Amino acid sequence: xxxxxxxxxxxxxxxxxxxxxxxxxxQGRPANSSGPKDGExxxxxxxxxxxxxxxxxxGHLNRDFHQEVFLGRDTAGxxxxxxxxxxxxxxxEIFSRVDTNQDKKISAKEMQGWIMEKTEExxxxxxxxxxxxxxxxxxxxxxxxxxxxxxxxxxxxxxxDEKEIAEKIKNKEELKxxxxxxxxxxxxxxxxxxxxxxxxxxxxSEQEFLSFLHPEHSRGMLHFMVQEIVRDLDQDGDKKLTLSxxxxxxxxxxxxxxxxxxxxxxxxxxxxxxxxxxxxNRDGIVTMAELEEYMDPMNEHNALNEARQMIAxxxxxxxxxxxxxxxxxxxxxxxxxxLMDYARNVHEEF
Numbered sequence: 001x002x003x004x005x006x007x008x009x010x011x012x013x014x015x016x017x018x019x020x021x022x023x024x025x026x027q028g029r030p031a032n033s034s035g036p037k038d039g040e041x042x043x044x045x046x047x048x049x050x051x052x053x054x055x056x057x058x059g060h061l062n063r064d065f066h067q068e069v070f071l072g073r074d075t076a077g078x079x080x081x082x083x084x085x086x087x088x089x090x091x092x093e094i095f096s097r098v099d100t101n102q103d104k105k106i107s108a109k110e111m112q113g114w115i116m117e118k119t120e121e122x123x124x125x126x127x128x129x130x131x132x133x134x135x136x137x138x139x140x141x142x143x144x145x146x147x148x149x150x151x152x153x154x155x156x157x158x159x160x161d162e163k164e165i166a167e168k169i170k171n172k173e174e175l176k177x178x179x180x181x182x183x184x185x186x187x188x189x190x191x192x193x194x195x196x197x198x199x200x201x202x203x204x205s206e207q208e209f210l211s212f213l214h215p216e217h218s219r220g221m222l223h224f225m226v227q228e229i230v231r232d233l234d235q236d237g238d239k240k241l242t243l244s245x246x247x248x249x250x251x252x253x254x255x256x257x258x259x260x261x262x263x264x265x266x267x268x269x270x271x272x273x274x275x276x277x278x279x280x281n282r283d284g285i286v287t288m289a290e291l292e293e294y295m296d297p298m299n300e301h302n303a304l305n306e307a308r309q310m311i312a313x314x315x316x317x318x319x320x321x322x323x324x325x326x327x328x329x330x331x332x333x334x335x336x337x338x339l340m341d342y343a344r345n346v347h348e349e350f
Contacts, residue, residue, distance in 0.1 A: 044136070044137065044150070044153055044154050044157050045154075045188075045213075046188075046191065046212060046213050046214075046215075047213070047214075049062070050062075050214060050215075050216050050297075051068050051122035051125070051126070052065070052068050052069055052118065052119040052121075052122035052123070052216075052297050053065075053216050053295065053297050054294060054295065054297075054302075055229070055294070055295055057215075057225060057228070057229075058229075058232075059229045059232055059233055061269060061270060061273055063269075066310060066333060066334060067334065067335055068118065068122065069114075069115045069118045069119060069306070070094070070114070070115075070118065070310070070334045070335070071094070071118075071334070071335060072117075072118040072121045072122070073121060073125075087331065087335070088328055088331075091324075091327055091328055091331060091334070091335070092324060092328075095322075095324045095327055097114075098110055098111060098114045100113070104323065104324070105319075105321040105322060105323050106311070106321055106322040106323075106327075107320070107321055108304060108307045108308045108311060108320065109304070109307075111307035111310060111311060111322070112300070112303045112304045112306075112307040114307075115303045115306055115307055116298070116300065116303050119297045119298060119303070120298075122297075123216075123217065123297075126210065126213070126214045126217065127210060127217075130206065130209065130210040130213060130214070131206070133213075134206045134209050136153065137149060137150050137153050137209070138206075143205060143206065144203040144204065144205055145203065145204050145209065146202060146203050147189065147192055147202060148169050150188075150192065150204075151165075151169070151185065152165050152166050152169065154185070154188070155175075155177070155181070158181060160177075191212060191215075191221075191224070192204065192212060194220065194221055194224040195208045195209070195211040195212035195215075195218070195221060196208060197211075197220075216295075216296075216297050219296075222292060222295060222296060223288075223292055225295065226288050226291045226292045226295055227288065229291065230288055230291065233245050233246060235248070239288060240285050240286065240287050240288075241274075241285070241286040241291070242284065242285060242286075243271065243274050243275065243279075243284060246270055246271075246274045246278075246286065247267045247270045247271050247274070249263065249267065274286065277294065277305070277309075278290060278291060278294045280293065280294075310333075310334070313330060313333050314326040314327060314329065314330035314333065314334075316329075
């Protein structure tokens with residue numbers, strides 16, 4: 001897979017799912033599930049999907065973002081409750097918590113505070129998960145892990161013999177690794193070195209390993225993540241993104257009309273996000289600075305803009321606030337729409 005290749009859209013042919021997740025530059029349909037992966041890979045690989053962040057590591061828009069910053073930890077519970085009564089009750093409970101002044105309506109400032117709270121909640125979940133996962137790469141418990149130690153564990157998770165790999169690394173012998181696995185390692189090594197805070201010692205502490213897995217926790221890693229996304233989308237090498245670059249689709253086969261519809265929705269959503277949100281100064285160009293501000297989950301200005309957008313979707317009486325009945329009427333927007341479920345189901349078919 002070459003750097004700079006345009007993202008492959010949802011309705012086009014895709015690589016095997018495991019490979020695309022490993023590479024971290026997905027060219028298939030968006031895989032937005034934030035649940036744990038099978039085996040050790042959930043502990044060893046930076047996840048493509050970051051809860052509460054507007055864009056995936058592969059450059060796809062996070063279609064679950066509104067759901068994640070409105071429901072927080074309640075996401076799974078609400079989705080698994082098909083009974084309308086229970087869903088309405090849970091939404092009413094959330095409404096009451098967002099409505100801090102208890103005036104029976106939610107303002108943009110109240111929604112902003114809620115978004116920030118739910119984003120921080122996702123951060124803390126990642127921290128707790130990291131505390132569980134870090135010992136997998138730090139078996140001697142010294143609080144640090146080297147690149148070679150990580151590489152051994154990673155290759156073992158890919159089916160290589162760990163003892164054989166360890167011996168070859170110790171003796172500085174050449175490892176016989178297929179090209180695809182080597183490309184994955186090269187990408188991970190770049191990310192590893194970026195997570196190694198000054199003074200660099202080529203060892204990652206638990207906090208640095210958290211930055212490796214979750215770059216949204218570190219301003220420096222957030223900048224690196226943006227560089228990676230721009231590098232993959234930027235077709236002319238100017239380190240900026242035009243609208244055409246952001247929405248471009250590669251040449252590929254679209255299987256049927258349903259897949260074409262998914263492609264069309266994907267392009268429309270990206271165009272809207274580029275023009276109305278990411279391109280802050282509306283000059284038709286997205287710089288790395290603009291993309292970094294957009295990607296920063298703890299940016300309060302972004303949270304306020306997001307709050308206003310979320311309110312506008314359901315604000316039928318145009319009073320710039322949300323009442324409970326408006327949220328209940330537009331519940332699919334806040335809890336995961338049928339369109340999101342459809343896109344996810346289409347993805348799973350492949």
